[in-house]
Amino acid sequence: MTNRSLSAPRCLADCYSIADLRQLARRRLPRAVFDFFDGGAEDEATLRENRSAYDRYRFAPHVLVNVAEVSPQATLLGADANLPLAIAPTGAAGFGVRGADLALAKAAAKHGIPYTLSSSATTAIETIAREAPGRLWFQAYVFRNREFFWQLVARAERAGYEALVITVDLPVGGKRERDFHNHFSVPFRFTPRNVLDFASRPRWALDMLLRGMPVMENLRDLDVGATSASAIASSVGRGYDAAFDWVRLAEVRERWPRKLIVKGVARADDAQRLAALGCDAIVVSNHGGRQLDGARATLDALPEVLRGAAGRVPVMLDGGIRRGTDIAKALALGAQGVWVGRATLFGAVAGGDAGALRALDILRDELQRTMQLCGAQNLQQLSPDLLRPAPCIN
Numbered sequence: 001m002t003n004r005s006l007s008a009p010r011c012l013a014d015c016y017s018i019a020d021l022r023q024l025a026r027r028r029l030p031r032a033v034f035d036f037f038d039g040g041a042e043d044e045a046t047l048r049e050n051r052s053a054y055d056r057y058r059f060a061p062h063v064l065v066n067v068a069e070v071s072p073q074a075t076l077l078g079a080d081a082n083l084p085l086a087i088a089p090t091g092a093a094g095f096g097v098r099g100a101d102l103a104l105a106k107a108a109a110k111h112g113i114p115y116t117l118s119s120s121a122t123t124a125i126e127t128i129a130r131e132a133p134g135r136l137w138f139q140a141y142v143f144r145n146r147e148f149f150w151q152l153v154a155r156a157e158r159a160g161y162e163a164l165v166i167t168v169d170l171p172v173g174g175k176r177e178r179d180f181h182n183h184f185s186v187p188f189r190f191t192p193r194n195v196l197d198f199a200s201r202p203r204w205a206l207d208m209l210l211r212g213m214p215v216m217e218n219l220r221d222l223d224v225g226a227t228s229a230s231a232i233a234s235s236v237g238r239g240y241d242a243a244f245d246w247v248r249l250a251e252v253r254e255r256w257p258r259k260l261i262v263k264g265v266a267r268a269d270d271a272q273r274l275a276a277l278g279c280d281a282i283v284v285s286n287h288g289g290r291q292l293d294g295a296r297a298t299l300d301a302l303p304e305v306l307r308g309a310a311g312r313v314p315v316m317l318d319g320g321i322r323r324g325t326d327i328a329k330a331l332a333l334g335a336q337g338v339w340v341g342r343a344t345l346f347g348a349v350a351g352g353d354a355g356a357l358r359a360l361d362i363l364r365d366e367l368q369r370t371m372q373l374c375g376a377q378n379l380q381q382l383s384p385d386l387l388r389p390a391p392c393i394n
């Protein structure tokens with residue numbers, strides 16, 4: 001990710017872009033934790049391509065349009081959202097900064113957009129519902145312990161979550177080599193390398209020492225061996241059910257009475273089947289490049305998934321969104337909205353509540369400015385006609 005700032009940001013007020021927030025987050029975190037958030041699987045080809053895909057499109061803006069006021073007002077999952085944006089689930093966020101999940105949920109509520117709580121979050125389902133009562137979606141991994149999975153789902157229903165998100169691109173954990181190199185392992189072991197690393201960020205280290213490592217609050221009763229954030233982080237996939245399939249998803253559809261979102265879709269035939277199964281939205285996602293390395297960029301997969309969905313089910317997308325221009329391009333290509341993972345996570349880590357808000361402020365301002373500069377008064381006017389292929393540069 002490029003950062004063209006002349007000097008590295010030292011505080012939130014110095015952050016004008018998501019790249020700046022990422023830099024600030026990097027300053028504040030031990031390397032092992034930053035890399036856990038920032039990194040992808042294996043050679044990180046998909047991680048890079050999620051970003052570079054946006055660079056293959058250029059705008060052909062309309063001029064002489066009255067853009068004194070433009071509206072980024074959107075409809076997501078059949079309800080109003082102030083932006084065509086939702087916060088994606090990011091597990092172990094509290095490992096970066098205490099209270100990260102709440103900071104993200106509150107920022108989303110303030111901006112009038114949905115927040116998705118991960119089942120491996122460091123804050124309880126009920127706490128989020130009580131303290132950040134905006135539009136809440138709950139993301140559930142499918143655990144081998146089925147009873148536990150259904151208990152989680154029931155808790156989300158009782159707490160009033162609007163939608164259940166089932167993530168389907170993680171039957172097993174991806175191979176994240178940065179975690180191995182950083183000795184970010186399970187069970188968590190202090191090694192000379194990671195002790196030095198943690199000591200290099202005294203503020204972070206002191207907080208963890210004095211108040212303890214965050215816990216995966218919703219997984220306390222799940223016996224996968226450990227529930228500390230560091231343990232779960234690098235054991236992603238350990239308790240998940242690789243046998244989960246279409247029959248089981250149909251059961252989820254039958255038993256969950258509210259909106260059902262399926263996240264991690266990349267093909268037309270799967271999208272077609274999901275529409276037939278009655279799910280309420282599809283998210284084109286490759287888990288931010290953290291699972292199957294070599295998977296297509298989500299922006300490249302979007303047209304095919306839209307073809308499969310054939311207008312029967314709305315399609316959203318995540319992966320690599322760092323700019324308002326990225327949001328505009330994804331919408332112009334047909335996404336109903338986009339989700340952001342690292343963009344807001346970096347904000348929260350860089351500055352807690354204020355940092356999470358800052359990330360959303362930046363994205364909103366950039367999107368509005370892009371619309372104005374493209375002559376689009378509302379999101380419907382973001383159409384494929386606004387885009388051209390970027391010239392090949394050798």
Ligand SMILES: Cc1cc2nc3c(=O)[nH]c(=O)nc-3n(C[C@H](O)[C@H](O)[C@H](O)COP(=O)(O)O)c2cc1C
Pocket residue numbers: 036037038050088089090091092118119120121139167263285286287288289290318319320321339340341342343
């Ligand atoms: C640190 C981290 C933790 C994540 N945890 C989850 C999770 O618990 N559940 C899930 O469905 N996706 C998870 N994701 C994937 C995100 O929901 C999302 O698909 C991805 O971050 C989008 O890419 P972006 O970070 O480039 O925006 C995680 C991503 C990151 C970076």
